[in-house]
Amino acid sequence: MRASIATVSLSGSLEEKLGAAAAAGFDGVEIFDNDLIASPLSPRGVGRFARDLGMAVELYQPFRDFEGVLESQFEANLRRAAAKLDVAAQLGAPLMLLCSNVATAVIDDDDLLAEQLRVLGDLAQERGVKIAYEALAWGRFVSTYDHAWSIVRQADHPAVGLCLDSFHMLSRRSSLELIEEIPGEKIFFAQVADAPLIQLDPLSWSRHYRLFPGQGDFDLVGWTAAIAKTGYAGPMSIEVFNDVFRQTDPRLTAIDGLRSLRYLEDITATTVGFRDGAVSPSLTRLTHSGPAEDFDYIRVAVPERHDLDGTFLALGFVHRGASGNGDDLWSQGDVRLIITTSGSDDTAPVGIVGIGFHLVDVEAASRRAGELLAHDVAPDPSPSSHVLRAPGSVRVGLSPAPVANEPDWIGRFSGATEPEPARSRAIDHVDHIALPQNWRTFDEAVLFYRSILGLVAQPSEDVADERGLVRSQVLANGAGTVRVVLNVLPTSVVESVAGGGARSPGHIALGSRDIFSTVRSLDLNGVPMLQLPTNYYDDLIGRFDLSPEYVQTLKALNIMYDRNSDGEFLQAYTETRDNVFFEIVQRLGDYLAFGASNSPVRRAAQLRSEHS
Numbered sequence: 047m048r049a050s051i052a053t054v055s056l057s058g059s060l061e062e063k064l065g066a067a068a069a070a071g072f073d074g075v076e077i078f079d080n081d082l083i084a085s086p087l088s089p090r091g092v093g094r095f096a097r098d099l100g101m102a103v104e105l106y107q108p109f110r111d112f113e114g115v116l117e118s119q120f121e122a123n124l125r126r127a128a129a130k131l132d133v134a135a136q137l138g139a140p141l142m143l144l145c146s147n148v149a150t151a152v153i154d155d156d157d158l159l160a161e162q163l164r165v166l167g168d169l170a171q172e173r174g175v176k177i178a179y180e181a182l183a184w185g186r187f188v189s190t191y192d193h194a195w196s197i198v199r200q201a202d203h204p205a206v207g208l209c210l211d212s213f214h215m216l217s218r219r220s221s222l223e224l225i226e227e228i229p230g231e232k233i234f235f236a237q238v239a240d241a242p243l244i245q246l247d248p249l250s251w252s253r254h255y256r257l258f259p260g261q262g263d264f265d266l267v268g269w270t271a272a273i274a275k276t277g278y279a280g281p282m283s284i285e286v287f288n289d290v291f292r293q294t295d296p297r298l299t300a301i302d303g304l305r306s307l308r309y310l311e312d313i314t315a316t317t318v319g320f321r322d323g324a325v326s327p328s329l330t331r332l333t334h335s336g337p338a339e340d341f342d343y344i345r346v347a348v349p350e351r352h353d354l355d356g357t358f359l360a361l362g363f364v365h366r367g368a369s370g371n372g373d374d375l376w377s378q379g380d381v382r383l384i385i386t387t388s389g390s391d392d393t394a395p396v397g398i399v400g401i402g403f404h405l406v407d408v409e410a411a412s413r414r415a416g417e418l419l420a421h422d423v424a425p426d427p428s429p430s431s432h433v434l435r436a437p438g439s440v441r442v443g444l445s446p447a448p449v450a451n452e453p454d455w456i457g458r459f460s461g462a463t464e465p466e467p468a469r470s471r472a473i474d475h476v477d478h479i480a481l482p483q484n485w486r487t488f489d490e491a492v493l494f495y496r497s498i499l500g501l502v503a504q505p506s507e508d509v510a511d512e513r514g515l516v517r518s519q520v521l522a523n524g525a526g527t528v529r530v531v532l533n534v535l536p537t538s539v540v541e542s543v544a545g546g547g548a549r550s551p552g553h554i555a556l557g558s559r560d561i562f563s564t565v566r567s568l569d570l571n572g573v574p575m576l577q578l579p580t581n582y583y584d585d586l587i588g589r590f591d592l593s594p595e596y597v598q599t600l601k602a603l604n605i606m607y608d609r610n611s612d613g614e615f616l617q618a619y620t621e622t623r624d625n626v627f628f629e630i631v632q633r634l635g636d637y638l639a640f641g642a643s644n645s646p647v648r649r650a651a652q653l654r655s656e657h658s
């Protein structure tokens with residue numbers, strides 16, 4: 047399908063929006079009236095500007111509050127329509143969108159609505175433009191697509207067809223079955239938006255919370271499949287009203303938007319093909335590669351002077367050597383940590399800067415990433431053959447799963463030819479990685495890890511802390527061997543921690559087979575551990591009916607506890623240093639969660655320790 051985006055979805059001036067959409071690779075745009083009116087360019091100039099960038103102006107929108115009015119009002123509405131249709135023609139737009147009347151409609155009579163649309167059709171036809179009629183979910187008399195279709199059918203005018211917008215249809219939970227009855231050529235335009243399922247009046251929900259496909263909860267695959275089956279041949283156009291995207295860099299938002307469309311088309315083609323053996327030719331498929339299977343390495347940037355070596359030794363890691371550019375490799379079984387010094391530049395990032403993932407077919411994964419607009423960054427000192435820039439400041443490496451015990455790249459670290467000494471390893475895997483995420487890039491990051499690395503998003507959770515809400519999103523592969531947690535910290539915390547900058551710590555959670563001995567070793571070696579309050583432990587006794595002796599042991603080691611019907615969970619934390627901290631976890635039984643109920647206590651302890 048041709049990819050289009052409504053200018054309302056992006057931040058900036060009309061020229062910036064068009065530049066961003068073209069740079070991302072969109073085939074066309076919907077010009078939003080407000081953007082045009084505020085622009086110094088004439089309608090002809092805007093049309094030329096878009097076409098010079100290689101994009102078609104697919105549609106001009108919205109024209110409002112036209113139909114269902116008395117004769118006296120209708121005259122005035124026709125004059126307004128004629129002026130807007132002239133603009134559409136000057137833009138070179140083949141279509142003008144008409145929203146169902148929300149305000150001025152006074153007559154609830156389908157015969158009249160059809161008649162008035164027919165007159166508008168004539169007016170449009172004279173100018174070589176067509177009308178796409180869209181039922182807004184909060185329309186006065188027309189608020190569903192099937193009602194709009196019945197009026198369009200009755201109008202029976204070659205220049206009057208439908209605009210189907212996923213938001214209005216899915217927010218009202220309209221049945222999609224009736225789409226099949228609409229001939230593809232009477233669907234003049236398709237607008238797509240996702241949204242979270244929240245309880246809100248449709249207007250506020252639509253104007254503030256729309257998201258790109260794959261970022262919300264709507265069944266867009268079912269919707270897209272239904273539209274593709276009608277034979278609809280027009281563009282699929284993203285129309286997202288969103289308070290965050292109105293503020294973000296339009297160049298990044300446009301890439302995020304096009305990525306979401308390509309991902310949606312692919313899953314739809316795959317699912318529809320799977321369901322009834324027929325894949326619509328209008329749906330483009332992506333290269334398929336399996337999900338990320340495992341962590342290859344984690345790369346952490348630290349200042350020249352740091353004291354992580356003691357932590358690693360206490361945890362049982364072995365220093366495997368240094369690479370040509372001064373990176374150090376520490377390993378323990380399949381856990382590989384690459385420590386790089388960030389240099390003397392104060393602005394260089396510190397903390398988690400890279401994550402390598404093992405994939406079965408790296409070349410296919412890299413091709414897929416390119417199709418989803420994530421291209422290799424080069425040069426990059428990471429050991430992966432392909433390195434992508436993930437939203438935020440992390441670089442994601444794609445590596446083949448090692449054939450032997452260890453990846454080949456280990457040979458680049460001098461001294462690493464010596465195998466790691468065989469001994470009992472307490473730490474035996476990376477349980478999860480938590481990445482701080484800026485509120486601006488959160489939705490983009492979720493889509494990145496889903497679409498490119500094949501991770502599945504679990505329901506997002508808000509965890510309250512002393513300074514605000516932490517929005518938390520777990521993304522994991524099916525096997526649970528890769529888990530990435532994205533956390534948006536409250537702005538007040540990010541600012542106070544970083545002295546106004548955008549720094550907030552990430553953390554690496556290491557799975558231990560015996561958390562008690564791991565934490566004792568950290569204590570014995572003088573690694574500062576996060577100290578937890580007595581009240582927390584007093585509360586545990588009552589909450590879980592644990593023995594006072596057991597809780598005393600947890601308290602002495604500052605280990606937190608959680609339990610659910612699947613099993614138990616133990617977790618302890620090192621103090622934050624240089625924008626990173628380590629969590630030691632042990633899961634007992636089939637506990638799959640992350641101890642969310644402990645988070646407020648942990649976060650409070652971290653805030654106290656950062657300010658002491």
Ligand SMILES: O=C(O)c1ccc(O)c(O)c1
Pocket residue numbers: 107108143145180182211237252253285
């Ligand atoms: O919120 C609105 O007014 C509005 C305008 C045009 C659209 O296509 C739409 O879906 C909503």
Ligand SMILES: [Mg+2]
Pocket residue numbers: 180211237285
């Ligand atoms: Mg719309």
